[in-house]
Amino acid sequence: MADTSGQAPAETETRSHAGCSLDMDDRQFSDWTRLLESRTGLFIAPERRSFLVSGIRTRMRKTGYEDYREYYDHLSIGYFQIREWSLLVDQLTVHETCFFRHESSMKLVEEVVIPSVFERQRSFNAWSVGCATGEETYSLAMVIDDFCAARESDRYFGVTGTDISLPSLRHAREGLYLVRRLQGIRPAFQGKYCQSETDTRFRVNPNLRKRVCFTQLNSRDVERAPFANLDLVFCQNLLIYYDRERRAQLVNQLAGCLRPGGVLVLGPGEILDWQHPNMEKVRYPDTLAYRRTD
Ligand SMILES: C[S@@+](CC[C@H](N)C(=O)[O-])C[C@H]1O[C@@H](n2cnc3c(N)ncnc32)[C@H](O)[C@@H]1O
The missing domain is CATH 3.40.50.150 (Vaccinia Virus protein VP39)
Structure with missing residues (x-):
């Protein structure tokens, strides 16, 4: 499960991975949040940026992407990447529950x-x-x-x-x-x-x-x-x-x-x-x- 603490995952967020910067700039952050909101209604507030970054990075690691833009393009072109899109959404949502919860x-x-x-x-x-x-x-x-x-x-x-x-x-x-x-x-x-x-x-x-x-x-x-x-x-x-x-x-x-x-x-x-x-x-x-x- 992705980190839901909202805390920045320390220095790894900006460390270089296979030669590529893992910084997510403001424009990329807003593109990602817009894509998520338009497709799922999920709202990621600016203060939860590190949560979003950490979830996206987890999926990028698993699929071999090294660049946010490339991964974004891969997912945003039509609905063809249904499986990967669903795994990313899964990463960005919390499924905690129990019997007779409330x-x-x-x-x-x-x-x-x-x-x-x-x-x-x-x-x-x-x-x-x-x-x-x-x-x-x-x-x-x-x-x-x-x-x-x-x-x-x-x-x-x-x-x-x-x-x-x-x-x-x-x-x-x-x-x-x-x-x-x-x-x-x-x-x-x-x-x-x-x-x-x-x-x-x-x-x-x-x-x-x-x-x-x-x-x-x-x-x-x-x-x-x-x-x-x-x-x-x-x-x-x-x-x-x-x-x-x-x-x-x-x-x-x-x-x-x-x-x-x-x-x-x-x-x-x-x-x-x-x-x-x-x-x-x-x-x-x-x-x-x-x-x-x-
Ligand atoms: C924290 S769980 C709540 C489970 C249960 N309702 C409870 O209260 O114990 C939230 C669920 O909402 C789902 N969810 C989030 N965004 C959704 C969306 N756009 N459409 C449908 N389900 C969504 C998540 O996948 C997650 O399983």
């Missing part, structure tokens, strides 16, 4: 969203946006399945996880995690939804995996994605990558994917002063959520 938000889903949706219909469709390696998506599936299992059976649910990172999605589809990842999962759910695979790994059980699907989606393309009439959109720790304007734009688009009564759950503090004519705030401690009212 407990209060999961409680809100469990105690408020799921019962109210199933009160008026038999199906429940949820979307985990920026799902990384899938822990958030499976956590949602666990709470919905648990609700259904405790009641009469003719209920259907599905949870879709999307992310820009192909390696993360591959991991998510496998549903295979280190045993220490069990930590966030309550014991009853561990017994019900997790099966031991080896001494060090467990896998999410096949019945739950059947309810979940993972697909690549760049959040810049949400408007063109086939998501509509959803009951829950869960989006945490993704907006932090965007500037204020792009955050509001994305949140508006996510709100547009909900059915009336559907709920959008964000991370607390991830957007400030956001308002939408058809969304009202859901009051629940330590959460940031909005319900579609029209």
Whole structure:
């Protein structure tokens, strides 16, 4: 994983590599940030320049490039270098996550969203946006399945996880995690939804995996994605990558994917002063959520 500390990686940043300067000048920095922003929405602030440089250099080392400009040209000409572009984006994004990461938000889903949706219909469709390696998506599936299992059976649910990172999605589809990842999962759910695979790994059980699907989606393309009439959109720790304007734009688009009564759950503090004519705030401690009212 790239250095996310934002600290300059000391003198190596300007040291010569195979005879080429590794300084990134202002013009190159602005070209790179513009390319990233236009293709992915990722915003790299000037103070995170060393983070960008370090990520690009890691990929350049792996592909044998010695010059930022050459590597930039290689990636920026059309979309032909899809694989390398995806590996670079992967290097520049943080995939940290865990099961039931934000407990209060999961409680809100469990105690408020799921019962109210199933009160008026038999199906429940949820979307985990920026799902990384899938822990958030499976956590949602666990709470919905648990609700259904405790009641009469003719209920259907599905949870879709999307992310820009192909390696993360591959991991998510496998549903295979280190045993220490069990930590966030309550014991009853561990017994019900997790099966031991080896001494060090467990896998999410096949019945739950059947309810979940993972697909690549760049959040810049949400408007063109086939998501509509959803009951829950869960989006945490993704907006932090965007500037204020792009955050509001994305949140508006996510709100547009909900059915009336559907709920959008964000991370607390991830957007400030956001308002939408058809969304009202859901009051629940330590959460940031909005319900579609029209
Ligand atoms: C820190 S993880 C958050 C995972 C999970 N939502 C959570 O809260 O635990 C952020 C994820 O957002 C993804 N991401 C970043 N930019 C993206 C974009 N433009 N489109 C889709 N996903 C993106 C990253 O690949 C990463 O997996």
